[in-house]
Amino acid sequence: MGAINRRQAFLLGGGFVALTVMPMAANAEPSNDAAEMIKKFTGGKEAAKGKITLDLPEIAENGNTVPLALSVESPMTADNYVKEVLFVADGNPNAGVATLMFTPLSGKAEASIRIRLAQTQNVIAVAKMSDGSLFTERKTVKVTIGGCGG
Amino acid sequence: MADKPRIKLPKEAKKGEIIQIKTLVSHLMESGQRKDAQGKPIPRKIINKFTCEFNGKPVFSCVLEPAISANPYIQFDARIDEEGTFKFAWTDDDGSVVTAEEKIALKA
Numbered sequence: 456m457g458a459i460n461r462r463q464a465f466l467l468g469g470g471f472v473a474l475t476v477m478p479m480a481a482n483a484e485p486s487n488d489a490a491e492m493i494k495k496f497t498g499g500k501e502a503a504k505g506k507i508t509l510d511l512p513e514i515a516e517n518g519n520t521v522p523l524a525l526s527v528e529s530p531m532t533a534d535n536y537v538k539e540v541l542f543v544a545d546g547n548p549n550a551g552v553a554t555l556m557f558t559p560l561s562g563k564a565e566a567s568i569r570i571r572l573a574q575t576q577n578v579i580a581v582a583k584m585s586d587g588s589l590f591t592e593r594k595t596v597k598v599t600i601g602g603c604g605g
Numbered sequence: 606m607a608d609k610p611r612i613k614l615p616k617e618a619k620k621g622e623i624i625q626i627k628t629l630v631s632h633l634m635e636s637g638q639r640k641d642a643q644g645k646p647i648p649r650k651i652i653n654k655f656t657c658e659f660n661g662k663p664v665f666s667c668v669l670e671p672a673i674s675a676n677p678y679i680q681f682d683a684r685i686d687e688e689g690t691f692k693f694a695w696t697d698d699d700g701s702v703v704t705a706e707e708k709i710a711l712k713a
Contacts, residue, residue, distance in 0.1 A: 519674060519675070520674040520675075521674075531684075544672055547672050548638050549670060549671060549672065551670035551672065552670055552672040552673070553667050553668060553669050553670060553672070553673060554667060554668040555665070555666075555667045555681075556663075556665065556666045556667060556668075557665060558662075558663050558664055558665065559684075560659060560662060560663070560664045560665075560683060560684055561664055561665050561681060561682055561683060561684070562623035562624075562682045562683055562684030563623055563682040565681065565682055566665070566667075566679065566680060566681040566682075567678070567679070567680035567681075568667075568673060568677070568678065568679055568680075569673070569674040569677070569678050570672050570673060570674060571636070571671070571672045571673065571674055572672075
């Protein structure tokens with residue numbers, strides 16, 4: 456309905472109003488607390504790029520179930536393993552997606568889950584190693600049908 | 606509450622082998638974002654935690670948020686050093702816990 460209303464507004468000479476409102480909406484896009492969640496997880500430290508492989512579709516037709524596969528390079532031994540991986544989505548109503556906790560008994564730092572994405576956005580993973588070092592990776596997913604509608 | 610969870614893993618493994626475990630539990634995972642026909646928000650009700658233990662030792666666990674799809678599917682790996690029992694647990698927002706167990710033997 457929103458598109459029709461906007462078109463009608465233009466026709467009625469209200470285009471000026473629409474033009475002034477729209478840029479604001481665009482700027483407000485990272486609307487959730489994704490950045491704060493990452494900060495809390497890392498303790499404010501900078502996460503390096505690398506070690507993480509994220510497997511996500513480039514285009515998700517249905518945002519209700521988007522397959523997400525994670526793999527982190529690590530020997531997964533008792534003194535060198537991936538401890539935790541935080542997932543956030545910067546365009547969902549709530550940034551949090553999941554936190555995965557691995558142990559040396561996991562054998563591999565690999566996991567697959569299915570997530571909901573409300574709109575086209577970035578999915579960000581941050582991995583915390585047993586020695587405290589941090590790695591991050593992000594991927595943009597285009598969503599055709601959002602996963603939060605009711 | 607959720608039905609019996611579905612778990613897929615091999616019946617036996619070689620010592621030191623890394624096996625893949627697939628789990629699926631039926632759950633609506635109500636996000637708390639949706640509204641009912643009257644426009645009232647439907648309260649959030651999700652599985653918020655999943656844990657997997659092997660012979661009492663933690664293997665893998667995760668904290669889940671409403672951004673996890675309905676009928677949460679979780680796939681992960683485990684290293685088998687001895688025979689034993691996997692214990693799986695899914696915790697609901699209402700406090701109830703669904704559990705399951707699977708045994709694995711060592712290949713001769």
